[in-house]
Amino acid sequence: MLNAMAHKLILRVYRYKPDREPYYDTFPVEVPDTANVLDAIERAWDDHDRTLMFRHACHHASCGSCGLRVNGCEKLPCVTPVADYADGATLTIEPMRNFPLITDIAVDASPLFERMQLVGMPIIREAEPLRADGKTIFPEGVRDFDRFENCIECGLCLSACPSMAADPLYLGPVALAAAERVLATSSDSAKRSRILELIDDEHGLWRCHSAWECTEVCPYQVNPAEAIMRLKRIVAAEKFKRLFHR
Amino acid sequence: MSVEVEPKPVGRKPLQWFDVRGRRVGMWAYVAMRLSAIGLVLYLFLHLVILSQLAVGPSAWDGFVALAKSPAFLALDVILIVGILAHGLNGLRLTLVGLGIGVPRHKTMLWIGLVLTLALALLSALAIFAAEG
Incomplete structure:
Protein backbone atom coordinates (compact mmCIF):
# COMPACT_ATOMS: atom_id res chain seq x y z
CA MET A 1 0.00 0.00 0.00
CA LEU A 2 1.29 3.46 -0.88
CA ASN A 3 1.61 5.90 1.98
CA ALA A 4 1.27 9.36 0.45
CA MET A 5 2.84 12.23 2.38
CA ALA A 6 1.27 15.68 2.48
CA HIS A 7 2.77 18.20 0.04
CA LYS A 8 2.22 21.88 0.73
CA LEU A 9 2.20 24.44 -2.08
CA ILE A 10 1.37 28.10 -2.47
CA LEU A 11 -0.57 28.61 -5.70
CA ARG A 12 -0.25 32.15 -7.08
CA VAL A 13 -3.03 32.10 -9.65
CA TYR A 14 -3.68 34.61 -12.44
CA ARG A 15 -7.21 35.97 -12.17
CA TYR A 16 -9.11 37.78 -14.87
CA LYS A 17 -12.75 38.69 -15.12
CA PRO A 18 -13.97 40.79 -18.05
CA ASP A 19 -15.18 43.60 -15.77
CA ARG A 20 -11.89 44.22 -13.87
CA GLU A 21 -8.11 44.40 -14.25
CA PRO A 22 -6.15 41.11 -14.01
CA TYR A 23 -4.54 40.29 -10.67
CA TYR A 24 -3.02 37.31 -8.84
CA ASP A 25 -4.68 35.37 -6.01
CA THR A 26 -2.65 33.32 -3.55
CA PHE A 27 -4.01 30.00 -2.32
CA PRO A 28 -2.16 27.77 0.17
CA VAL A 29 -3.02 24.13 -0.59
CA GLU A 30 -2.10 20.74 0.79
CA VAL A 31 -2.29 17.63 -1.41
CA PRO A 32 -0.75 14.14 -1.29
CA ASP A 33 2.79 14.08 -2.71
CA THR A 34 1.54 11.62 -5.34
CA ALA A 35 -0.89 14.26 -6.66
CA ASN A 36 -0.55 16.31 -9.82
CA VAL A 37 -0.70 20.09 -10.21
CA LEU A 38 -4.29 19.85 -11.49
CA ASP A 39 -5.26 18.21 -8.18
CA ALA A 40 -3.70 21.18 -6.37
CA ILE A 41 -5.68 23.65 -8.51
CA GLU A 42 -8.85 21.71 -7.81
CA ARG A 43 -7.99 21.80 -4.10
CA ALA A 44 -7.68 25.62 -4.33
CA TRP A 45 -11.06 25.76 -6.08
CA ASP A 46 -12.62 23.45 -3.48
CA ASP A 47 -11.13 25.02 -0.35
CA HIS A 48 -10.77 28.69 -1.28
CA ASP A 49 -12.66 30.06 -4.26
CA ARG A 50 -15.28 28.35 -6.38
CA THR A 51 -15.31 31.22 -8.85
CA LEU A 52 -11.85 30.11 -10.07
CA MET A 53 -12.28 29.01 -13.69
CA PHE A 54 -10.03 26.49 -15.45
CA ARG A 55 -10.37 23.96 -18.25
CA HIS A 56 -9.98 20.23 -17.64
CA ALA A 57 -11.67 16.95 -18.42
CA CYS A 58 -9.88 13.61 -18.53
CA HIS A 59 -7.19 13.98 -15.82
CA HIS A 60 -4.80 11.69 -17.77
CA ALA A 61 -3.30 13.68 -20.67
CA SER A 62 -5.76 12.39 -23.20
CA CYS A 63 -8.10 15.34 -23.84
CA GLY A 64 -5.44 18.08 -23.93
CA SER A 65 -7.81 20.64 -22.42
CA CYS A 66 -6.05 21.64 -19.18
CA GLY A 67 -2.88 23.25 -20.63
CA LEU A 68 -1.52 26.25 -18.74
CA ARG A 69 1.77 27.73 -17.53
CA VAL A 70 3.47 26.80 -14.28
CA ASN A 71 6.24 29.23 -13.32
CA GLY A 72 6.26 30.51 -16.90
CA CYS A 73 6.57 27.12 -18.59
CA GLU A 74 3.78 25.35 -20.45
CA LYS A 75 2.53 22.19 -18.72
CA LEU A 76 -0.33 19.74 -18.75
CA PRO A 77 -1.11 20.01 -15.02
CA CYS A 78 -2.98 16.69 -15.03
CA VAL A 79 0.31 14.83 -15.53
CA THR A 80 2.71 17.25 -13.82
CA PRO A 81 3.51 15.80 -10.39
CA VAL A 82 3.51 18.20 -7.46
CA ALA A 83 6.61 16.29 -6.37
CA ASP A 84 8.46 18.09 -9.21
CA TYR A 85 8.29 21.17 -6.96
CA ALA A 86 9.73 21.49 -3.45
CA ASP A 87 7.44 21.14 -0.46
CA GLY A 88 6.30 24.66 0.40
CA ALA A 89 7.15 26.04 -3.07
CA THR A 90 5.18 28.83 -4.69
CA LEU A 91 3.79 27.94 -8.13
CA THR A 92 2.72 30.79 -10.39
CA ILE A 93 -0.21 29.48 -12.43
CA GLU A 94 -1.01 31.46 -15.58
CA PRO A 95 -3.09 30.86 -18.71
CA MET A 96 -1.49 29.75 -21.97
CA ARG A 97 -0.15 32.59 -24.09
CA ASN A 98 -1.25 33.41 -27.64
CA PHE A 99 -4.85 32.31 -27.07
CA PRO A 100 -7.81 34.60 -26.40
CA LEU A 101 -8.40 34.63 -22.67
CA ILE A 102 -11.92 33.81 -21.49
CA THR A 103 -11.51 34.14 -17.73
CA ASP A 104 -8.88 33.34 -15.06
CA ILE A 105 -6.71 30.56 -16.52
CA ALA A 106 -9.25 29.37 -19.08
CA VAL A 107 -8.47 30.22 -22.70
CA ASP A 108 -10.46 29.93 -25.92
CA ALA A 109 -8.76 27.07 -27.77
CA MET B 1 -16.38 17.66 -45.35
CA SER B 2 -13.79 20.38 -44.84
CA VAL B 3 -14.49 23.84 -43.50
CA GLU B 4 -12.37 26.84 -44.53
CA VAL B 5 -11.87 29.26 -41.66
CA GLU B 6 -9.43 32.07 -40.90
CA PRO B 7 -7.35 31.82 -37.71
CA LYS B 8 -8.52 34.11 -34.96
CA PRO B 9 -6.04 36.97 -34.30
CA VAL B 10 -4.56 36.76 -30.82
CA GLY B 11 -2.71 40.08 -30.50
CA ARG B 12 0.96 41.02 -30.92
CA LYS B 13 3.21 40.77 -27.86
CA PRO B 14 6.81 40.94 -29.16
CA LEU B 15 8.20 41.35 -25.62
CA GLN B 16 7.44 37.62 -25.26
CA TRP B 17 10.58 37.21 -27.38
CA PHE B 18 12.61 38.05 -24.30
CA ASP B 19 10.63 36.07 -21.72
CA VAL B 20 12.96 33.21 -20.81
CA ARG B 21 11.20 32.09 -17.62
CA GLY B 22 11.23 28.29 -17.55
CA ARG B 23 12.70 28.13 -21.05
CA ARG B 24 15.39 25.83 -22.46
CA VAL B 25 18.62 26.38 -24.33
CA GLY B 26 16.95 26.85 -27.75
CA MET B 27 14.99 29.84 -26.46
CA TRP B 28 18.11 31.31 -24.83
CA ALA B 29 19.84 31.06 -28.21
CA TYR B 30 16.79 32.68 -29.85
CA VAL B 31 16.97 35.62 -27.42
CA ALA B 32 20.77 35.90 -27.76
CA MET B 33 20.36 36.00 -31.54
CA ARG B 34 17.99 38.98 -31.31
CA LEU B 35 20.00 40.87 -28.70
CA SER B 36 23.25 40.40 -30.65
CA ALA B 37 21.47 41.56 -33.83
CA ILE B 38 20.24 44.72 -32.10
CA GLY B 39 23.76 45.29 -30.71
CA LEU B 40 25.39 44.86 -34.13
CA VAL B 41 22.95 47.28 -35.78
CA LEU B 42 23.64 49.86 -33.06
CA TYR B 43 27.37 49.30 -33.56
CA LEU B 44 26.99 49.93 -37.30
CA PHE B 45 25.46 53.35 -36.65
CA LEU B 46 28.08 54.11 -33.98
CA HIS B 47 30.78 53.16 -36.48
CA LEU B 48 29.36 55.60 -39.03
CA VAL B 49 29.24 58.36 -36.40
CA ILE B 50 32.87 57.70 -35.48
CA LEU B 51 33.96 57.73 -39.13
CA SER B 52 32.27 61.11 -39.51
CA GLN B 53 35.05 62.47 -37.23
CA LEU B 54 37.30 62.27 -40.30
CA ALA B 55 35.28 65.05 -41.86
CA VAL B 56 35.94 67.28 -38.81
CA GLY B 57 39.71 67.17 -39.29
CA PRO B 58 42.97 65.56 -38.07
CA SER B 59 42.70 66.83 -34.49
CA ALA B 60 39.29 65.25 -33.96
CA TRP B 61 40.43 61.95 -35.49
CA ASP B 62 43.67 61.88 -33.48
CA GLY B 63 41.65 62.44 -30.33
CA PHE B 64 39.43 59.51 -31.16
CA VAL B 65 42.42 57.26 -31.94
CA ALA B 66 43.88 58.03 -28.51
CA LEU B 67 40.54 57.09 -26.93
CA ALA B 68 40.34 53.92 -29.02
CA LYS B 69 43.64 52.69 -27.54
CA SER B 70 42.35 52.88 -23.95
CA PRO B 71 41.77 49.51 -22.19
CA ALA B 72 38.04 50.23 -21.77
CA PHE B 73 37.61 50.82 -25.50
CA LEU B 74 39.63 47.70 -26.33
CA ALA B 75 37.29 45.73 -24.05
CA LEU B 76 34.39 47.02 -26.14
CA ASP B 77 36.18 45.63 -29.21
CA VAL B 78 36.27 42.21 -27.55
CA ILE B 79 32.53 42.44 -26.77
CA LEU B 80 31.93 43.32 -30.43
CA ILE B 81 33.89 40.24 -31.52
CA VAL B 82 31.86 38.04 -29.14
CA GLY B 83 28.65 39.45 -30.66
CA ILE B 84 29.81 38.89 -34.25
CA LEU B 85 30.98 35.34 -33.55
CA ALA B 86 27.89 34.34 -31.53
CA HIS B 87 25.50 35.80 -34.10
CA GLY B 88 27.39 34.41 -37.09
CA LEU B 89 27.93 30.90 -35.76
CA ASN B 90 24.35 30.59 -34.49
CA GLY B 91 23.17 31.87 -37.87
CA LEU B 92 25.18 29.12 -39.53
CA ARG B 93 23.57 26.54 -37.21
CA LEU B 94 20.09 27.83 -38.03
CA THR B 95 20.83 27.76 -41.75
CA LEU B 96 21.99 24.15 -41.52
CA VAL B 97 18.99 22.91 -39.52
CA GLY B 98 16.68 24.92 -41.78
CA LEU B 99 18.06 22.91 -44.66
CA GLY B 100 17.42 19.72 -42.71
CA ILE B 101 21.11 19.17 -41.90
CA GLY B 102 21.98 17.97 -38.39
CA VAL B 103 18.48 18.62 -37.04
CA PRO B 104 18.62 16.03 -34.21
CA ARG B 105 22.00 17.46 -33.15
CA HIS B 106 21.00 21.14 -33.10
CA LYS B 107 21.84 21.48 -29.41
CA THR B 108 25.29 19.97 -29.89
CA MET B 109 25.89 22.44 -32.72
CA LEU B 110 24.82 25.26 -30.41
CA TRP B 111 27.32 24.22 -27.72
CA ILE B 112 30.08 23.84 -30.33
CA GLY B 113 29.30 27.36 -31.59
CA LEU B 114 29.42 28.71 -28.05
CA VAL B 115 32.78 27.06 -27.32
CA LEU B 116 34.19 28.37 -30.63
CA THR B 117 32.86 31.86 -29.82
CA LEU B 118 34.53 31.89 -26.42
CA ALA B 119 37.81 30.39 -27.71
CA LEU B 120 38.11 32.76 -30.68
CA ALA B 121 37.08 35.76 -28.55
CA LEU B 122 39.77 34.85 -26.01
CA LEU B 123 42.42 34.60 -28.75
CA SER B 124 41.24 37.92 -30.18
CA ALA B 125 41.39 39.56 -26.75
CA LEU B 126 44.94 38.32 -26.23
CA ALA B 127 45.95 39.62 -29.68
CA ILE B 128 44.26 43.01 -29.19
CA PHE B 129 45.70 43.69 -25.76
CA ALA B 130 49.18 42.36 -26.75
CA ALA B 131 49.27 44.69 -29.77
CA GLU B 132 48.41 47.71 -27.62
CA GLY B 133 50.38 46.59 -24.54
Missing part, protein backbone atom coordinates in the same frame (compact mmCIF):
# COMPACT_ATOMS: atom_id res chain seq x y z
CA SER A 110 -10.49 27.76 -31.08
CA PRO A 111 -7.36 29.27 -32.78
CA LEU A 112 -5.74 25.85 -32.47
CA PHE A 113 -8.64 24.01 -34.10
CA GLU A 114 -9.04 26.66 -36.79
CA ARG A 115 -5.40 26.14 -37.77
CA MET A 116 -5.82 22.38 -37.89
CA GLN A 117 -8.84 22.80 -40.15
CA LEU A 118 -6.86 25.06 -42.49
CA VAL A 119 -4.37 22.26 -42.96
CA GLY A 120 -7.20 19.81 -43.49
CA MET A 121 -6.11 17.52 -40.71
CA PRO A 122 -9.16 15.87 -39.20
CA ILE A 123 -9.69 16.79 -35.57
CA ILE A 124 -11.95 13.81 -35.05
CA ARG A 125 -10.19 10.89 -36.63
CA GLU A 126 -11.85 7.86 -38.07
CA ALA A 127 -11.56 4.68 -36.04
CA GLU A 128 -8.33 2.84 -36.68
CA PRO A 129 -9.43 -0.74 -37.38
CA LEU A 130 -7.30 -3.68 -36.36
CA ARG A 131 -6.71 -6.94 -38.17
CA ALA A 132 -7.45 -10.24 -36.48
CA ASP A 133 -3.79 -10.45 -35.42
CA GLY A 134 -4.05 -7.07 -33.65
CA LYS A 135 -2.07 -5.09 -36.23
CA THR A 136 -3.39 -1.77 -37.49
CA ILE A 137 -5.06 -1.45 -40.89
CA PHE A 138 -3.74 1.83 -42.26
CA PRO A 139 -5.97 4.24 -44.20
CA GLU A 140 -5.35 4.40 -47.95
CA GLY A 141 -2.16 6.29 -48.75
CA VAL A 142 -0.82 6.03 -45.18
CA ARG A 143 2.21 3.76 -44.80
CA ASP A 144 2.82 4.26 -41.12
CA PHE A 145 1.59 6.28 -38.19
CA ASP A 146 4.09 8.90 -37.19
CA ARG A 147 4.69 10.80 -33.99
CA PHE A 148 2.18 13.37 -35.20
CA GLU A 149 -0.61 10.92 -34.43
CA ASN A 150 0.34 11.32 -30.77
CA CYS A 151 -0.78 14.96 -30.83
CA ILE A 152 -3.59 15.58 -28.33
CA GLU A 153 -4.15 19.16 -29.56
CA CYS A 154 -3.38 20.68 -26.16
CA GLY A 155 -1.96 23.89 -27.68
CA LEU A 156 1.11 24.05 -25.42
CA CYS A 157 3.31 24.46 -28.52
CA LEU A 158 1.34 27.51 -29.68
CA SER A 159 1.70 29.06 -26.24
CA ALA A 160 5.45 28.40 -26.04
CA CYS A 161 6.29 29.59 -29.57
CA PRO A 162 7.84 33.10 -29.48
CA SER A 163 7.03 33.68 -33.16
CA MET A 164 3.31 33.47 -32.34
CA ALA A 165 3.77 36.63 -30.27
CA ALA A 166 4.90 38.62 -33.30
CA ASP A 167 2.37 37.34 -35.83
CA PRO A 168 -1.08 36.41 -34.53
CA LEU A 169 -1.90 34.80 -37.89
CA TYR A 170 1.18 32.55 -37.90
CA LEU A 171 0.11 28.96 -38.56
CA GLY A 172 2.18 27.77 -35.61
CA PRO A 173 3.95 24.53 -34.75
CA VAL A 174 1.02 22.12 -34.52
CA ALA A 175 -0.50 23.11 -37.89
CA LEU A 176 2.91 22.98 -39.58
CA ALA A 177 3.58 19.53 -38.09
CA ALA A 178 0.18 18.47 -39.43
CA ALA A 179 1.05 19.93 -42.85
CA GLU A 180 4.27 17.94 -42.88
CA ARG A 181 2.28 14.81 -42.05
CA VAL A 182 -0.16 15.51 -44.89
CA LEU A 183 2.73 15.98 -47.35
CA ALA A 184 4.45 12.83 -46.10
CA THR A 185 1.39 10.63 -46.48
CA SER A 186 -0.68 12.02 -49.32
CA SER A 187 -0.05 11.51 -53.01
CA ASP A 188 -3.02 13.70 -53.95
CA SER A 189 -1.33 16.44 -56.02
CA ALA A 190 -4.15 18.98 -55.52
CA LYS A 191 -3.98 18.52 -51.77
CA ARG A 192 -0.19 18.76 -51.78
CA SER A 193 -0.28 21.97 -53.84
CA ARG A 194 -2.81 23.53 -51.49
CA ILE A 195 -0.69 22.66 -48.45
CA LEU A 196 2.51 23.96 -50.06
CA GLU A 197 0.76 27.22 -50.95
CA LEU A 198 -0.58 27.54 -47.41
CA ILE A 199 2.74 27.02 -45.66
CA ASP A 200 4.94 29.00 -48.08
CA ASP A 201 3.32 32.24 -47.01
CA GLU A 202 4.14 35.24 -44.82
CA HIS A 203 2.14 33.63 -42.00
CA GLY A 204 3.53 30.18 -42.73
CA LEU A 205 6.69 28.16 -42.48
CA TRP A 206 9.24 31.00 -42.62
CA ARG A 207 7.92 32.60 -39.43
CA CYS A 208 9.58 29.78 -37.50
CA HIS A 209 12.91 31.04 -36.13
CA SER A 210 13.95 27.79 -34.48
CA ALA A 211 13.57 28.43 -30.76
CA TRP A 212 12.61 24.74 -30.40
CA GLU A 213 10.27 25.53 -27.51
CA CYS A 214 7.36 23.72 -29.23
CA THR A 215 9.25 20.45 -29.07
CA GLU A 216 10.49 21.12 -25.53
CA VAL A 217 7.00 21.62 -24.06
CA CYS A 218 5.17 18.91 -26.07
CA PRO A 219 3.89 16.34 -23.55
CA TYR A 220 3.79 13.58 -26.19
CA GLN A 221 7.12 14.02 -28.00
CA VAL A 222 5.37 14.96 -31.24
CA ASN A 223 8.47 17.03 -32.07
CA PRO A 224 6.90 19.76 -34.23
CA ALA A 225 10.24 21.59 -34.58
CA GLU A 226 11.83 18.68 -36.46
CA ALA A 227 8.74 18.43 -38.69
CA ILE A 228 9.08 22.16 -39.47
CA MET A 229 12.76 21.71 -40.37
CA ARG A 230 11.81 18.86 -42.75
CA LEU A 231 9.16 21.14 -44.26
CA LYS A 232 11.70 23.93 -44.76
CA ARG A 233 13.90 21.51 -46.64
CA ILE A 234 10.99 20.31 -48.82
CA VAL A 235 9.85 23.85 -49.67
CA ALA A 236 13.42 25.11 -50.28
CA ALA A 237 14.02 22.15 -52.64
CA GLU A 238 10.75 22.90 -54.49
CA LYS A 239 11.77 26.55 -54.91
CA PHE A 240 15.24 25.56 -56.10
CA LYS A 241 13.77 23.16 -58.69
CA ARG A 242 11.41 25.87 -59.93
CA LEU A 243 14.40 28.13 -60.65
CA PHE A 244 15.44 25.71 -63.41
CA HIS A 245 11.99 24.73 -64.70
CA ARG A 246 10.39 28.02 -65.64
